[in-house]
Amino acid sequence: MDPKLVEVTQLIDRFKAAFKASNFDVCSTLLSQLKVLLTKFPSLPPVFQQTPNAVEELKLAREIYEQAVILSVKMEDQDAFERDFCQLKPYYMDTCGIIPPSSEEYPIMGANLLRLLVQNRIAEFHTELELLPAKALDNAYIKHGVELEQSFMEGAYNRVLSARQTAPHETYIYFMDLLVKTVRDEIAGCSEKGYDYLSINDAKQMFKFSSDKELQQYIAEVN
Numbered sequence: 057m058d059p060k061l062v063e064v065t066q067l068i069d070r071f072k073a074a075f076k077a078s079n080f081d082v083c084s085t086l087l088s089q090l091k092v093l094l095t096k097f098p099s100l101p102p103v104f105q106q107t108p109n110a111v112e113e114l115k116l117a118r119e120i121y122e123q124a125v126i127l128s129v130k131m132e133d134q135d136a137f138e139r140d141f142c143q144l145k146p147y148y149m150d151t152c153g154i155i156p157p158s159s160e161e162y163p164i165m166g167a168n169l170l171r172l173l174v175q176n177r178i179a180e181f182h183t184e185l186e187l188l189p190a191k192a193l194d195n196a197y198i199k200h201g202v203e204l205e206q207s208f209m210e211g212a213y214n215r216v217l218s219a220r221q222t223a224p225h226e227t228y229i230y231f232m233d234l235l236v237k238t239v240r241d242e243i244a245g246c247s248e249k250g251y252d253y254l255s256i257n258d259a260k261q262m263f264k265f266s267s268d269k270e271l272q273q274y275i276a277e278v279n
Contacts (some may be wrong), residue, residue, distance in 0.1 A: 090120050101146040114155045118147035122160045129227045162197040163225045169201030170231035196224050213239045
């Protein structure tokens with residue numbers, strides 16, 4: 057195997073070990089090193105030079121950017137997510153027929169839809185949907201984001217709150233928590249205007265809290 061490929065593969069293995077150990081600072085350092093090494097691969101976008109190692113180079117680069125996106129979620133860094141997703145996207149859109157599809161493609165595309173929804177970038181949300189093939193709309197990861205957006209726009213907040221429990225991928229929990237907080241804040245604002253009094257049990261049901269303690273913590277945060 058080409059020495060450059062060996063070096064990148066070994067670094068990816070170290071990254072995965074650090075990620076498994078939740079040592080995200082080490083992951084960030086290794087990721088920076090990996091991105092530098094990728095600049096030595098001529099087959100990567102936007103050039104797509106045909107080389108003897110093109111397939112392996114593209115597969116490794118795609119995996120690195122996938123890991124970068126997942127790391128950004130763990131570190132709760134939405135800016136890093138956006139940067140790394142933008143670099144990853146050509147590997148999904150422009151390598152069809154060159155390298156096999158990735159099992160992480162739809163989970164990550166779905167996570168990006170959630171990010172756009174959380175950031176209230178609805179026009180971009182729909183633009184991303186339009187770029188996907190028709191069959192993608194039947195994928196569970198994509199449908200999750202589409203149904204959430206519909207519920208959110210319709211003001212069907214109960215459906216949004218319940219959707220956190222059925223998130224189809226672990227990386228979605230971070231964005232779902234942000235969306236749930238936004239929805240609860242909306243409900244709180246409406247409740248303040250619409251109710252003179254609300255019992256604890258009614259409030260728990262309305263806000264989808266499972267215990268008095270969770271409700272009290274939320275009240276303390278908003279006050």
